[in-house]
Amino acid sequence: MDWSHLKTIRPLIIEDEKNVLQTLFNIFDTIFDEFYTARNGEEGLYRFYKNAPDIIITDLQMPFMGGFRMMERIRMENADIPIIIASAYNEEDHIMQAKALRINEYLIKPFDMDKLFEKIHHCCVVQKTSD
Helix, strand or coil: CCCHHHCCCCEEEECCCHHHHHHHHHHHHHHCCCCEEECCHHHHHHHHHHHCCCEEEECCCCCCCCHHHHHHHHHHHCCCCCEEEEECCCCHHHHHHHHHCCCCEEEECCCCHHHHHHHHHHHHHHHHHHC
16 A cells, blocks of 8 residues: 555654564654654653654553553643554553543554554544545
8 A cells, every 4th residue: 555645744653662663663664754753651742742743653551651641641732633542452441531532543452554554644634634
């Protein structure tokens, strides 16, 4: 699939597992002109403020600050930034919390990269043009 139309989107990936982050980094490096990474919620919050990404892709269970706490803080500042959760957890309370925070998408790991790019396209291209 050709994802070249995503080139100008600037995603922020927050993932604490080194191997997963490295894999995402390698793939994102071929798709996006610019993207940012963080290894926990605290670092993710810092990158959000510093780099003003177009979309956030985050894990939930992370050291220092978990994904939900980070997303709550981000939502206080920006109610509209698209957020995709990419997590191995799919408990009902996580899904309810995600809905309460108006999270755009919830992907269960392991997920297909094309599915992730589809979601990014939907959040940053399709929804933006329909607003």
